[in-house]
Amino acid sequence: MQRRHLIQWGAAALATSSLGAQAQSFPAKPIKLVIAFPAGGPTDITMRVLADNASKILGQPVVVENKPGAGGTLPAQALQGTSADGYTLAQIPLGVFRLPYTTKINWDPVKDISYVLNVTGYAFGVVVPADSPLKTWTHFVAWAKANPGKLSYGSTGTMTSPHLTMELAAQKLGMELLHVPYKGSADLMQAILGGQLMAAADSTGFAPQVEAGKLRVLNTWGAERLAKFPDAPTLKELGLDLVQNSPFGIGAPKGTPPAVVKRLHDAFKQAMEQENYRTALARYDMVPxxxxxxxxxxxxxxxxxxxxxxxxxxxLAKPQ
Structure with a gap:
């Protein structure tokens, strides 16, 4: 009996020692961070700054890989079946938590991801072309009600926060809108500037186009007005009890050793606190x-x- 206890104790001590050594030597090679949206958009630009900061802290490159589509859920799906060693990480947008209700998957978004830390969220709003006859949100709602199913708006994908928030607003106001999904902000901006859409619901990656006089902001979705667009009312001011900032962070595969998760957490938290990351976020009205x-x-x-x-x-729930 005593010998068995000694063997069990020895095995446990060896495992603990192995995990400790793994954490101390981690990372020994580059880390891949999979981003849910295309290159060139607000998420990609800000996450590349964060990854670069974290690279310097960890002493190994954090390499960003873009995997857009499926409402921003592909990186989280890519974690499933990936080695739980901390060398593959993923951005986790809010859409990940809707997956089981809208499509059939064989994994659990809560239990099957090791959550490292949340880093930021978005500032959202609705824009129209500068020459649009829809001068205000009141005009938008009136036109939509008079023309059911004809007012086209784009978003960064089906079941993303911009899509669901617009549909919830439409439901509350008795509107029927025509939704057109895109893979990311860059494609969406090309479409609205090209005259293919009447409106767009997006994060404030649209700011440069607004500042250039090409688009007009009808509303924003935060708790307060944005300093960059002080004339644009919030949804709450317009009578809709809605606030959306869609927080997102970084996840690792299920079963990643706690010591490795802590190492990643500490490095990315330090990376978040650097001024260049805050400056990058501010370009898109985002905050840590x-x-x-x-x-x-x-x-x-x-x-x-x-x-x-x-x-x-x-x-929108898929029948089970």
Missing amino acids: IYMSSATYQKFAADTFEREKALVEKLG
């Missing part, structure tokens, strides 16, 4: 939104339940 690994894990569980209610309310 830090959540620790434990807080982010709880946020994932809470959001999973909340998004289920939203998807069901909009009648």
Whole structure:
């Protein structure tokens, strides 16, 4: 009996020692960070600054790989079946928590991801071409009600926060809109500037086009007006009890050793705190939104339940 206990103790000590050594030597090679949206958009630009900062702290390159499509959920899906060694990370947009309600998957967004930390969120709004007859949100709503299903708007993908928030607003106001999904902000901006859409719902990657006089902001979706667009009312000011900033962060494969998760957390938290990252975010009216690994894990569980209610309310849930 005593010998068996000694063997068990020895095995446990060896495992602990191995994990400690793994964390101390981590990372020993480049880390891949998979981003949910295309190159050139607000997410890509800001995450590349964060990755570069983290590279310097970790002593190994953090290489960004873009994997757009499927409403921003492909990076999280790519974690499934990937080695749980900390060398593959993924951006986790809010759309990940809607997946089981809209499509058939064999993994759980809460249980099957190791949540490292949350880093930021978006500032969203609705824009129209500068020469559009829809001068205000009031005009937008009136035209949509008079022409059911004809007012076209684009978003960065089906089941993304811009899409669902617009559909929720439409439901509350009795509008029927025509939704056109795109893979990211760059494609969406090309479409609206090219006259293919009447409106776009997006993060404020549209700011340069607004500042150039090509687009007009009808509303923004934060709790308060944006300093960059002080004349654009919030949805709350327009009578809709809606605030959307869609926080997102970084996840690793399920089973990633806690010591490795902590090493990644500490490095990316330090990377978040650097001035160049804050400056990059500010270009798109974004701010750091830090959540620790434990807080982010709880946020994932809470959001999973909340998004289920939203998807069901909009009648978009897939029949089980």
